[in-house]
Amino acid sequence: MINGVKNPPDVGIQITEMKLGTETVTVSQSAPRVNGKAEVIQVVLRVLCVMTSVTALSLMVTAEQTSTITVFGFNIPLHSKWSFSHSFEYLVGVSSAVALHLLIQLLISGSRILHGLSIISSRNHGWLVFAADQLFALALMSAGSSASSVSSLNHTGIRHTALPNFCKPLHRFCDRVATSIAFTFLSCFLLAILVVLDVLWLSKH
Template sequence: MTNDHKPPPLETTIQLPDHTTITKVAAEVETGTMNLGPMITSTKKFSLNYDVMHIILRFVSLAASLISVFVMISAKEKSSILIYGFNLPLYSKWSFSGSFKYLVGVSAVVGVHSLVQLLMTTSRTLRKSSVFSSRNHAWLIFTIDQVFAYVMVSAGSAATGVTNLNRTGIKHASLPNFCKPLHHFCDRVGVSIAFAFFNCVLLAISAVLDVIWLSN
């Protein structure tokens, strides 16, 4: 015996929006009445946080540059050293070394760059504008930050080599450790170099923030 009754068709559980709903959503998107509050709030919060971090970085970088410059240019000292029984007078000053002058010059340029960026960023933040006027502007600042970071590493490394030579002398030669009688001079130079390398880190962080801004 055959069963002529066919099973009833399965009812679908997917319901497409009708024409009225689609038209309403399109109208809201076109007129801007759709609720985009959470998305806009999140974007504004990111922009504000970025601007604040950018301002803090520029301020700290400016302070590090000033400390590095002023500590270095104040590095000078008079003393004496005993070599082969002769008491010889010593006088050391930062300007006697080309590496130290190089470090002062680079730190001064980075300080000017940080000051300009600090003023521009603060001004745009107070006007509630983006920290960068365009993507090309962001790429330009990113490039400058990277270049200054590399140059600062170069200046700090050169100054470190001279300071290390003064502190350790030359092996198998008669050049003594000049940092023993000129310890105040060497200490000031060391502080200046430390702030220069610290500035390298700040510039690298600023470059990373630039990339984050470009990716959003």
Template sequence: MMSGRKTGAEVGIQLPEAKVAAAVETGTMSGPLVTARPDHRSGGIRRKTDVIHLVLRMLCLLTSVTAVSFMATAKQAATISIYGFQLPVYSKWSFSESFEYLVGVSAAVVVHSLLQLLITLSRLLRNSPVIPSRNHAWLIFAGDQAFAYAMLSAGSAASGVTNLNRTGIRHTALPNFCKPLHSFCDHVAASIVFTFISCVLLATSAILDVIWLSKY
């Protein structure tokens, strides 16, 4: 005869639905029948990081293009007085190797920023991670760091020439060239400012790359 009592196997199979749900909620039940809930917080943090990368690329592209534009348009003709003689002078950014170096580095940063911006934007539109692997992260970090140092070097070199133009040369009668060539010097100064801003943005992007490498 069959008794009214249930066997151990039957009890294990016929667990009340309320208890199963409670076990899943508290995380005390495991096995093939229980599926772990996805961690939406990690995906949200990564999404915010991707958006920050996109914003940094856009800002770096704008500042580097502005730096190139100001320097490439830095030219002016004027008259200057030396030892009582009025002499015509003409200044252009291409006359200085430091300014040419700044234009070259800034142009390279424009290409780098535009390329990274397009890659980042395409990945965001496809809802895929901007940095898909650690190797990719290391590659971006190396590029951002190298260009940040290059922009810092170019801005520093151009600053030295600009400061000489503004102050003149000590112990000689050579004047402050930026007085008659104020438009030229203003363009150069603006270019240098945006060059340093681009350097800061690239350094910030490199820091984000390091943070990503430390977490993933």
């Protein structure tokens, strides 16, 4: 009789404690996922920057045209392609590297967001992202400026020489190059905004 009376309350208390413990764990695991507006803006900007970088890259690598030009009464065949210029090759290389960098960052961010985590795991990670964004922004500015000088030369020719305006007979080529350069500078602008957001994140953590 003594065991029959005392044991049931003991068992009941143990079960209640186990239930309370289980409920506590369940509540902590099902906590709502919160992602700040700044992180959403960063993801959106990176997606836009990927699109502009890929557009600049695709326009440049498809820039090619064949035509003729008249110099001193002679018809001279012309064939222009992006790979004939080191500046254009530089732009293609930088745009490719930027697109790859941004895609890697988006994959990391997407994975962390799906797990309810911040897109930047630590302060060291934040510094790494900041350094990479700044480096690629400067590289894009350099590539766009270098390609712009060559494109400008193609449009205006060289003064006091017989070198003509190559963009008259090669207008499709020059138009694609000019549009590619414009998207390169747009990518640089978007990365510059991301650099500012990186600095703001680092200043708060």
